[in-house]
Every structure is written in structure tokens, then in C-alpha cells.
Amino acid sequence: MSDVQQARKDPNLDYSSMTGSRSMERFIGALFVISFLATIGLGVTFWLGGQPQVEGALLFVALVGIGVGIVAWGKYLTPHGPYVQERHDLRSSDLDREAFYKSLERGNKVLGRRSFLGKMLGVSLGAFAILQLFPFLRSLGPVPGKSLYLTDWKHGSQLTKVDGSPVLVSDLEVGGAMTVFPEGFIGNAVDQVILVRPGNYDIVTRPGRETWGPQGYLAFSKVCTHAGCPVGLYQELTQQLLCPCHQSLFDVLTGATPVFGPAPRPLPQLPIYVDAEGVIRSQSGFNEPIGPGFWERGNE
Amino acid sequence: MNKRVEKTTEWLDERLGIAKGGRSSLNKIFPDHWSFMLGEIALYSFIVLLFTGVFLTLFYVPSTQQIIYHGSYAPLRGQSMSEAYASTLHISFSVRAGLVMRQMHHWAANIFIAAIVVHLCRVFFTGSFRKPREINWIIGSILLILAIVNGFIGYSLPDDLISGTGIRIAFSIVESVPLVGSYLAFFLFGGNYPGNAIIPRFYTIHVLLVPALIVGLLAAHLGIMYHQKHTQYPAPKRTNKNVVGTVFWPTYALEAGGFFFITAAVIAALGGLVQINPIWLYGPYVPYKVSYAVQPDWYMGWLDGALRLMPSWEVVGFGHMIPNVFFPAVLLPGLTFTALSLWPFIEKKITKDDEVHNLCDRPRDNPWRTSLGVGILTFYIVLFFASSTDVLANTFNTSLNLVLWTFRVLLIALPPVAGYVTYMLTKETEVVEEAGSRRPPVVITRSLDGEYHSVPVAGDEAGGVVKEEFEPMEVPEEKEYESFMGGVASEHRDKDLVGVGESSSKGGGSAFHDEIGPSRSGGSGIFRVPRNLPGSGGLFGGRGSRRQRRRGGQDRQ
Numbered sequence: 001m002s003d004v005q006q007a008r009k010d011p012n013l014d015y016s017s018m019t020g021s022r023s024m025e026r027f028i029g030a031l032f033v034i035s036f037l038a039t040i041g042l043g044v045t046f047w048l049g050g051q052p053q054v055e056g057a058l059l060f061v062a063l064v065g066i067g068v069g070i071v072a073w074g075k076y077l078t079p080h081g082p083y084v085q086e087r088h089d090l091r092s093s094d095l096d097r098e099a100f101y102k103s104l105e106r107g108n109k110v111l112g113r114r115s116f117l118g119k120m121l122g123v124s125l126g127a128f129a130i131l132q133l134f135p136f137l138r139s140l141g142p143v144p145g146k147s148l149y150l151t152d153w154k155h156g157s158q159l160t161k162v163d164g165s166p167v168l169v170s171d172l173e174v175g176g177a178m179t180v181f182p183e184g185f186i187g188n189a190v191d192q193v194i195l196v197r198p199g200n201y202d203i204v205t206r207p208g209r210e211t212w213g214p215q216g217y218l219a220f221s222k223v224c225t226h227a228g229c230p231v232g233l234y235q236e237l238t239q240q241l242l243c244p245c246h247q248s249l250f251d252v253l254t255g256a257t258p259v260f261g262p263a264p265r266p267l268p269q270l271p272i273y274v275d276a277e278g279v280i281r282s283q284s285g286f287n288e289p290i291g292p293g294f295w296e297r298g299n300e
Numbered sequence: 301m302n303k304r305v306e307k308t309t310e311w312l313d314e315r316l317g318i319a320k321g322g323r324s325s326l327n328k329i330f331p332d333h334w335s336f337m338l339g340e341i342a343l344y345s346f347i348v349l350l351f352t353g354v355f356l357t358l359f360y361v362p363s364t365q366q367i368i369y370h371g372s373y374a375p376l377r378g379q380s381m382s383e384a385y386a387s388t389l390h391i392s393f394s395v396r397a398g399l400v401m402r403q404m405h406h407w408a409a410n411i412f413i414a415a416i417v418v419h420l421c422r423v424f425f426t427g428s429f430r431k432p433r434e435i436n437w438i439i440g441s442i443l444l445i446l447a448i449v450n451g452f453i454g455y456s457l458p459d460d461l462i463s464g465t466g467i468r469i470a471f472s473i474v475e476s477v478p479l480v481g482s483y484l485a486f487f488l489f490g491g492n493y494p495g496n497a498i499i500p501r502f503y504t505i506h507v508l509l510v511p512a513l514i515v516g517l518l519a520a521h522l523g524i525m526y527h528q529k530h531t532q533y534p535a536p537k538r539t540n541k542n543v544v545g546t547v548f549w550p551t552y553a554l555e556a557g558g559f560f561f562i563t564a565a566v567i568a569a570l571g572g573l574v575q576i577n578p579i580w581l582y583g584p585y586v587p588y589k590v591s592y593a594v595q596p597d598w599y600m601g602w603l604d605g606a607l608r609l610m611p612s613w614e615v616v617g618f619g620h621m622i623p624n625v626f627f628p629a630v631l632l633p634g635l636t637f638t639a640l641s642l643w644p645f646i647e648k649k650i651t652k653d654d655e656v657h658n659l660c661d662r663p664r665d666n667p668w669r670t671s672l673g674v675g676i677l678t679f680y681i682v683l684f685f686a687s688s689t690d691v692l693a694n695t696f697n698t699s700l701n702l703v704l705w706t707f708r709v710l711l712i713a714l715p716p717v718a719g720y721v722t723y724m725l726t727k728e729t730e731v732v733e734e735a736g737s738r739r740p741p742v743v744i745t746r747s748l749d750g751e752y753h754s755v756p757v758a759g760d761e762a763g764g765v766v767k768e769e770f771e772p773m774e775v776p777e778e779k780e781y782e783s784f785m786g787g788v789a790s791e792h793r794d795k796d797l798v799g800v801g802e803s804s805s806k807g808g809g810s811a812f813h814d815e816i817g818p819s820r821s822g823g824s825g826i827f828r829v830p831r832n833l834p835g836s837g838g839l840f841g842g843r844g845s846r847r848q849r850r851r852g853g854q855d856r857q
Contacts, residue, residue, distance in 0.1 A: 050396040052403075056572005059400065060565045067561025074554025081551075085329040085543045087529055087658060090432050140487035147492050148482060162588075179588050189468075189494050189587035222588060227607060227625050228472040228493070229465055232590040245465060245594050246608045247690055247700055260701060262607060264614035264624045292472040293623030294482045298616045 024076045028069045035065025148294060151221075152191045153270060153285040157182035159195065159219070167195065169215060169278045174199035177234035179222060182282065190290060192222040192230060193270050195280070196252055198239050204254045212271040217280060219270040220256045223291040224248060226263040241267070264293070330552045331532035331545035335422045340556060342415035343522075344563035345408045346514065352405040352571075353507065359395050361387040362503035364459065364496050373580055381459075381584035384499050388458040388579055404571030409451045411567060413599045416444050424643070424673055426660035428531045430653065434644040436524045439517050441641035446517070448599050450510040453502045455577070455597050464585025465594050467498060469607075476623040477630055494587060534659045541658070595687060605686030606632050609708055636680075667726035675719030682711045 038061035045054050092100070111118060159167040159180040167180055177196040185191045196218050203213065213219075220241070222230050229245035234252075240259070241250040248263030250256040256267035268290050271283035289297055313319045330336075363383040369376050371386065372393045391398040420440065423429055429437035452470075456463045471493045475485040490497030529543050538544045546552045570576075582591060596604055606628035615622035639646070647669070648654065663670040685692075686707040693700045742754040 046396055052399045053572055055397055055400045056403075056568055056570075059568035059572060063561045063565035063568055067558045067563075067565055070554050070558030070561065072558075074551050074558060078551040078554060079547075081329075081546055082332070082544045083329050083547050084537070085327075085529075087541050087543060090528060090656075137487060141490040141495070141497070142486060144482040144486050144492070187587065190492065192588040226472075226612075227469045227629075229468060229594070230588050230590045232588075233592075244590050244592055244690070245469065246604075247704070248612075258612055261704075262610045262612050262624055262628075264612045292475060292625060293614055293621045294475045295478050295480075295620055295622070296482060298619050298621035 021077060024072065028072050028077075031065045031069035031072070033065075035062045035069070038062035038065065144296075148291075148296070149289045151285055151290060152182045152185040152188060153193075153282045154182070155282070155284050157282045159193070159272065159280045159282065160184075160186060162186060167280045169217075169274045169280060172197045172217070174216070175236040179230075180219070190223065193219050194222040194231060194234065194241065195219045195272075196234055196241075198236075198252055201239060201253050206255050209255065209269060209271070211273070212269055212283070214272065214274050214280075217272060217274075218252060218256075219272050219280075219282070220250075220252075220267040221270065221286060221290040222267075224263060225258070225265040225267060225292060226261070228292050231267060326547075326549040328526075328548040328552075329529075329543045329545045330548060331530050331543060333533060335426075336530065337559065338415055338419035338422055340559055341563055342412055342419055343518070344560045345412040345415060345567060346518070347560065348408040348564050348567050349405060349412060350511070352401045352408065353511075355401045356391060356405060357507055359387060359391045359398065360384070360457065360503075362457070362500045364494075364499045376580065376583070379584065382499070384457060384459040385579070385584045388460070392580065400568070400572050402571075403574075403576050404567050405454075406576045407570040407574070408567045409454060410576075410598060411563075413444075413447050413451055416440075416447055417599075420444060421673070421677070425663040425670055426531070426533075427657065427666060427669065428660050429644045430647070430655075430657040431644075432528055432656055433524075433531075436521055436528075437644050438641050439521045439524070441637065443514060443517050443521065444640075445637055446510050446514050450506055450514070451597060451599055453506045453510070456502055457499065457506060458577075458579045459499055459585050460579035461582040461585050461589060461591050462594055463579075464587075465590055466596055466600075467585075468493065468587070472623075473625050473629040476626040478620070478622055478626065481626075529658070531658055531660050533662070538659065540656065543658075592690075595691075598684075601685075601687040602680045602683040603629055603633060605683035605689075605707070608689055609683070609686050609704070609711060662731075664726045664729045665731055667723050667730060670726050671719045671723035674722040675715040678715045678718040679711065682707060682714055686711070 038058045042055065042058040042062060045051060045058060160183045161167060161171075161178065161180060164186060166183070167178070172178060172195065174197050177194055180193050180195050181188060181191050197216050198218065199216060203216075203218070205213070220231075222232075224231050224243040224245065226243065226246055226248050229243050231241045231243045231248075231250065233242040233244060234240075235242060239252045241252060241256060242248070243250075243261070243263065246262050248261030249259050250263065250267055251259045255269055258264065258266060268286040268288050270286060272280050273283050275281055309319060361383045365383045366380050367383055367386055369379050369381050369386050369389070371377070371389055373389050376389065388402070391402050393399070395401075423437065423440070452466070456467050456470075471485050471489060474488055475481045477484055486492065488498070488501070489495040490501070530545075532538050532544060535544075546555070583589075595601070607625060610624060610628040612624065613627075614624045661669075689700060689703045689707060692698075693703045696703075741757045743757055744752055744754045746752050
């Protein structure tokens, strides 16, 4: 240890004078034995079929025995110094720097003589890199196109329950709510709609939506306009829909307008009608993109 | 030396020349302090992550293919679910030690990120990022980002109801980026949400891409630390030009190596005994279902809180939209991590400090940085707690509205308050150069008009500031003290008398004699007050002595 000196006199260095080192040895030895036994126990546990709590506990004992044993060995049975070591300057000497510049300069000069070749190489490499990026990006997924504006709801789509049966006008009690899909698209994330029947409340219909909610039924996209979670909770008492992710509240009676939380826009409403057999169907798709915002929208 | 060791060394040395470099490595000095172990915890939990992670890859199936479950967990039998979710159930219930490994993996991830954050705070508050360690600070910041990203992705892989909702939110966040957001989201998810690609892609990112980056950067992080040598706290004999500590072989190697096993042991105990993420209770992900109290792992809490506290604003104009989630979930983390990784340069701009620093700051000695750091940290802690607004409202039976607005106010108000309080505390505990030194005794006189004058005592041998410290200060005898306090200060002052005291500066003692001057009302007198009465310090009492004690205490570290 030529460049390392002891900073202070360390009693630990003098092994002969270390008192209690025998008992420390015994302690560490015991730890290793305990660890060994725990490992055996772990093997037995696995052999018998395993049990999570026992496995965790035995794994703990096996590892902690080794760990504490080694640390104690290092802490009590080895010299601790403290030792001092000089730090050397990280920066190189001026001479070394000079030599470095010279070597760099020499190479640059050789290359610089053919700068035109260098530029050609740059163009080729750049073009190659960009072109390689293109198919890679294009294969990752389709471009959005119009797909963020579309759902599978069309004129006459039959409202269908999760189990596949059509929603009849008699299916929902007053004050009830259910999740529905267009027929053939059950479980489709963008198509989920929450159908509610608020009952004898003053429903404020927005202009142009007078026929959208027949017989007290209202249908809204279930995808939150904030971050896209399903607006899953319908509170009949307050006539509000709650999104459990970030607690946005939508007022059902005024067309699912946000009344609390971070949601910036009302839930899009699905226009529905009741056909001759009493089945509820959609008049058309949504008249705006469902779900959270994105850059391209804003002028729908 | 053992013959076999010698032979092996010789064999290797003739081929690799290991003896020269190896010798200096064995002799390397590592400063010893508990706060230097925080980074080690991060490193060791990462190693546990690698081991348990490899185990999990042997059984996990990264696929969203819907299947009917027929496994050993009865409550979910016959249900439709993705292969990813079914294989996670299989790991949890049918693979021997599978549940322990899965839970250890999850716990290790939480501990990994927690250790990184605490380690980062240690480095920040002690100023250990200053020249020459800026590069390592940047690498560390990138490691934190990678750890958080990989934590979130790993959490999403089981495809359970809660993590699936998290993926849905992630889609909305990516989609919210101006200009390219919808393209980014479509390319990442392989189409409109949910697509079929996200679970297999997340899997590749989680087990290959990010771990490879972490391993590479971790190697650089440690290599640079090794090359530059570790910082140390100031103490006698420790200078900017040396390292004081324990030697690598055998002491440091044993202590650090043993600490790995202890870290792994704690993670094993948590993994076996403390349940985490019981995905079988949440059920498989179904896009139209959602559960109550949807909360991410702790390290995503601040982002979730930011999403909740953000007012319902959205920027619309020129035929385009900047969605609401962009501000809390893209802009805020973007600014956070940019400012974080560039902090050494920001501080350098302000302090103009271009010196090499190998000695850590004590946080109290840099009130400005410490209080700023505490203020900023408070901001993120408020955001973190804001991610449980719904749970808090339920627990305390108050309205969500009240909880939300409380957090909005706290988010703005608490950071400056915390910063200010920290500033006062650091100022109060800061080391002052002349702390503990005695001021020269003065004579205070009052003129006939009632004006006070203080004049240094003539002939004071010390001639001003007395530099020796720790001379035991004699406590004035009870009687004398009483007569000084009671007799002069209150009784005589009432009668508009000024007492005359005497102090002896010899031997550091202060004695007061109740020699009351002859003055009457309207008269003048003198009254000597030694200024360093015990207990005359500021908020924390006897400044000098406490300071001094602490400074002396550094010896031991």
C-alpha cells in the first residue's frame, strides 16, 4: 500500500490486541450456520410443494445470515484505518493536452484534404439513416387518419348488452344504468356507451338534441374526455357520472357536462331511438370524436 | 502467498497484465458514511430485479390473445382473459416459488426507485454533483427516468384491470403531445387503442431495451465514480485533495458485499410476507370495466396527482387542440427531468463556481440550495398525496371538492413555506466563522438625556475577539447572579437607576457584584455587561457552544 497511509492509529490493525475477536468469530460462524440451515429448510419447502410465506421467511434468514455475517466480518475483524489516499488531478498535464491536440490535428489535416469526400459520406449516411427510419416507423402502426373520429356506431345500430342480447325499452328501471355496445362489437374499447334512465328529472336538452333521448333514455360515450378511462360510476341521487381515475364528474341532466375535476368536455352523446319492436337503436354515430383530446381536433 | 493464487495471478498477468491495475484497485480507499449506502441499495435491488426478472420471463406469456382460464385459481375459472393475465396467475399460483419471485420483483422495483430518489436527494443536498461530477449527475438522472419508465411498463405487463386502465391513460398521454401525438400513440400501440401490440412491445422494452440501457449507464455511473474517487464529508484531515476511508480489500469489499445480501434479504422478506399487487383480486382487464381507487405504484403518484389537480382547461385554436393531459402529464415531467438533469449547470450559472469540489457540503451550510431543494421536493410530495384525493375524501368522510381544493392551495402555498422555514433553520444552524468567540466587554453608559452609549472597555488584554474556544464558563454564583438580575435590573431600573456591574474577563468567568452606583433619578451611571452570557443565543440557544460541539464532532466521522 505504498500510496495509502494510515491516517490514524487503528487498534483493529493490531490483531493480537483485539479483544473479543473470538466471540465475534463465534457470532459470525453462528450466522453462517443459521443461513445454511435456512437454505436446507428452503430446499425442503420446495420439495414439499412450496408455501409463499415460509419461502419468504427462509429466504430472508438464509440471505440475512450471510449478509450480516460478511458485514460483521468486514466491520469487526478487518482493519478500518481510516486510510488516506491522495487524489490526483483529473485534468491532464499541459504537455499531454498539447500532444493530444497535435495528434487530432494531424488526423484532421489528412482528412480535411478530401473534404468533398467527407461531405458525400455525410449525405449518404444521413440519407441511409432517414430512409431506414421510414419503414421502421411505418410498420409500427397505421397512421391515425380518420380513425380517431370514428366508432362502430352507425344509423340503426342495435344497442347490445355485454351478454349479447338487445336492449329493449323495458330493460332499464328508472334510475338505472348499463354499458352497451353496437351489435357485433361487444367489448370494443372505443364503442362503449353508458345508457342511463334518469327518470322524473328536468332533463335540459341542448339545442338540436331534442330527439336524442327517447322515453327518458340517454346514451353517452363511456370514454372519459380527460384521459380515456371508463366513466364507470352512475350516482342516481345526484344524477352524475363519475370517472374513478381522476374524479371527473359529469352531470347527466345537462348532457353529461363536466361539473368537477379535470375533464374539459362533456361526454359525447349518442342519439338513439326506439324501433317498432321496442329495441333501442342509434340514430347515427357520434357527431364528435370520443375520448380525450388530440392535436388534430379542434375544428370539428 | 498461496501457491495456487500466485500461479493464477501469473497466468492472468502474463495475458492481461492484471497485477498493476489490480493492485491499485485492491488498495482503493472508499470514504465511509451511511449516506453513501443509498446508491448501493439501488444497485443491489437492481441486481435482485435482474435475478427475479429472469425467473419470471420463463413463465410469463406476453400476449393479449383472449383465452378461457382453466387454471388453479378457482374464482376466475371459466373467465375470458388475456394470455398475459393467465400466465401471471399461473406464476402466482402454480409455479413453485413463483409468487415469492413475482412479489420480490415488484418490491425490488419499488425499492430500486425509492433508493434512487433518496440517493439523488443526498447528492443534491450535499452538492456532490458539482465539478467534476456533472456527467455522473446527468447519467443518474437518466437512470431515474429509465427506472420509472420500466417500473410503469413492468407494472402494466400482467394486464389486470388496474394496470390496463393505466395503459389506457398512457395512450391518452402519448396522444396529447402536440403535432405528433396521435401518430406516436398509433405507432406505439400498433393502431388505435387498445390494439394487440402493446403487451408484446412493452415486454420487449421491459426485458431487453431498458435493462440494457440501465446496465450500460450503471456501468458508466460506477466507472466514473471509481475513476473520480468518491466525495467525502469535511472533517479534520480530510481535504479536497485526499480520500479518507476504508481500504477496498478486504474491508470495503466485505461490507459492501454483505450489504448486498442484507438488501436482498429484506426484499425476500417483503416478497414472501407482504402482499403486493394481488392481480387475482382485480380481475382481467376489460376496456369498459374499472375499479374504485385506481392508483399506480408510488413513483407514478406525483403524475397521477398532477392529472387530478389540473383544472379542466384545454387550449383550442387555429383548428388544433392542446389537450388537458398534456400539461400535467407531458409538460410537467418534461420540465421536471430537464431541470433535474441540467441542475449542475443551472447552479453553476448562478454561483459562478468553477472549482473542483471533492468535499460535500453540509446541507445547512448552503441555505440557498437546501431551501430551494426542500421547496421543490414539497411540491412533488403534495402532488404525490394528491393522487389519493378520492381515498382521502372517503376516509375522512368529506367532499371530494374540499379535498381537491385543499390540495390545489397546498400545491401553491406549501413549497414557499417549506422553503422559507428551511431557509430559517439552515441560517440558524449554519456554521459561523466567529461562532463561540467572545466579544470584548463594553461599557454601556446612559447620558442625562437618556441616550445609551457603548464603549469598549479600556485595557482589555484580549484586545477584542477572543479566539480560544471551549473554555469552561464559570457560572456566576447564585447570590451574585440574583443580586444582578433582581437587584439591579428590575428593582433599581424601576427607580430609574442604572447599576454598576463589573465583569472579569480573566479565566472566562463572569462575576457580577452588586455595587450600585450613587445615581439617583436623572443621574447617570455605568453598567458593564459581558455580552456572552450563557443562553443568549438565538432560536437555538447558545450559538457558539453548539456550533463548536458540532464542529468538533466531525472528527468522529
